[in-house]
Amino acid sequence: MTPTPTAPSTRSRRSAAVPALLAALALTAACSNSSDSGGSGGGDGGGAALTGDCARFQPYAGHSGTTVTVFASILSPESDNLEKSWSEFSSCTGIRISYEGSNDFESQLPVRVAGGNAPDFAIIPQPGLLAQMVKSGKVVKPPAQTVANQDRWSPVWKTYGSVNGTFYAAPMSANMKSLVWYSPKAFKQAGYEVPKSWSALMELSDRIAKAGGGRPWCGGIASGTATGWPATDWLEEVVLGSYGGEVYDQWVSHRVKFSDEKITTAMKTVAGWMQNPAWVNGGYGDVKSIATTTFQDAGAPILTGKCFMLQQASFYKAQWPKDTKVGPDGDVFAFHLPAVNPGVPNPVEGGGEFLTAFAGRPEVQAVQNYLSSPEWASSRVKTATGWVSANQGVDKSLYTDPIDRLSADALTDPAATFRFDGSDLMPAAIGAGQEWKSLTAWFAEGQSIQKTAADIDAAWPQ
Incomplete structure (x- = not known):
């Protein structure tokens, strides 16, 4: 689960629109675009030829003067960079992309679709x-070029954009969850090395605890109505890193239950790690304090030496103070969380977003083809740091941020055992409901593993 950004003010939206408009006007003057909206479907290069810097958008031409709507949960300032990523495409092809972001996206999208007011696209995480x-019957299957563009992604991503074996939604972004944040400066001063295996990570944790001073781990799972989601990530990391992708897939579909010995064993591994009273919760208190510490604040003690490590996703980079140097020799950096079982090759847990169409007009298909291409992904990478694609067609030299590059390397590794965030794959009543509630009780109240697992299994929809 990925937290939703805060809502933008009206002022920020208006101020962002001014430079975007000026850039669009300048680009239109530099490029020739005399195509009309009568081109022959799906962005096949119909209409007049595009020249100059616009020539590379010829495959999507032929639909000038049309508008395509996009609805998502992405808000300013991230949405400003999203709109910037397609501004040149829009200026050159003449297809206007009208974007709307909402904090209530997950609840509003089904209402709009059921009411006959669906957007042309929804970006679904x-x-x-x-x-x-x-299931509503309103989603439109993608055109052939969008399907062909999936060849640049690891095959498992196509399955996450599919329902009952039919492909519907192209992946757009990805985030890397299998990271451990730490302070390179603190490690160097204490003589610690980045562990390359789970056993080495546990040995390092024990060494740090026995040395006194800061605790090896800090953590926080408080997140308002979403309290508990970081704990689901910890369990998912251990299940994937212990048993590999096949068992993970069976678990998120409930063919392997939470009460199964494999999952309760994974929970014992999590308990030995993040519920070890000698190892946590550096800077905040005991094990129970993890339930009341927000995920945003969880890593702060790393900067003061009160804890040494935090397991959190790549997007946690935004939580560090602005003057924090992030890098291999910086105030903070991250390393890949090792597999619990060394026999599992390079386990990587992540999340992402999927472009879902509710219309099949030619201009909609043209936008769909572009937003599923490595060319768009590269444009999006250039707009700002903190965004990563698992599209293998993106030139990795475009990533200027070291965390983005580290994440991209892991997410595009063809040998990796990649799986999507488990709670996002489970039914909402579990992955965004009972599992959050039960894992929070596990940390906050010391609830037993057996009861925690049984309560989640009992809540699973029939």
């Missing part, structure tokens, strides 16, 4: 929500 929309 949860495969479970995608399946719900497909």
Whole structure:
């Protein structure tokens, strides 16, 4: 689960629109675009030829003067960079992309679709929500070029954009969750090395605890109505890193239950790691304090030496103070969380977003083809740091941020055992409901593993 950004003010939206408009006007003057809206479907290069800097958008031409609507949960300032990523495409092709972001996206999208007011596109971060929309009968299958563009992604990503074996939604972004944040400066001063295996990570944790001073781990799972989601990530990391992708897939579909010995064993591994009273919760208190510490604040003690490590996703970079140097020799950096079982090759857990169409007009298909291409992904990478694609067609030299590059390397590794965030794959009643509640009780109240697992299994929809 990925937290939703805060809502933008009206002022920020207006001020962002001014430079975007000026850039669009300048680009239009530099490029020739005399194509009309009568081109022959799906962005096949119909209409007059585009020249100059616009020539590379010829495959999408032929639909000038049309508008395509996009609805998502992405808000300013991230949405400003998203709109910037397609501004040149829009100026050159004449297809206006009208974007709307909302804090209530997950609840509003089904209402709009059911009411006959669906957007042309929705950017959906949860495969479970995608399946719900497909069930409505309103989702339109993608054109052939969008399907062909999936060849640049690891095959498993196509399955997350599919429902019952049919492909509906192209992946757009990705985030890397299998990271451990630490202070290179603190490690160097204490003589610690980045561990390359789970056993080495546990040995380092024990060494730090026995040395006194800062605790090896800090953590926080408080997140308002979403309290508990970081704990789901810890369990998912251990299940994937212990048993590999096949068992993970069976677990998120409930063919392997939470009460199964494999999952309760994984929970014992999490408990030995993040519920070890000698190892946590550096800077905040005991094990129970993890339940009341927000995920945003969880890593702060790393900067003061009160804890040494935090397991959190790549997007946690935004939580560090602005003057924090992030890098291999900086105030903070991250390393890949090792597999619990060394026999599992390079386990990587991540999340992402999927472009889902509710219309099949030619201009909609042209936008769909572009936003599923490595050319768009490269444009998006250039707009700002903190965004990563698992599209293998993106030139990795475009990533100027070291965390983005580290994440991109892991997410595009063809040998990696990649799996999507498990709670996002589970039914919402579990992955965004009972599992959050039960894992929070596990940390906050010391609830037993057996009861925690049984309560989640009992809540699973029939």
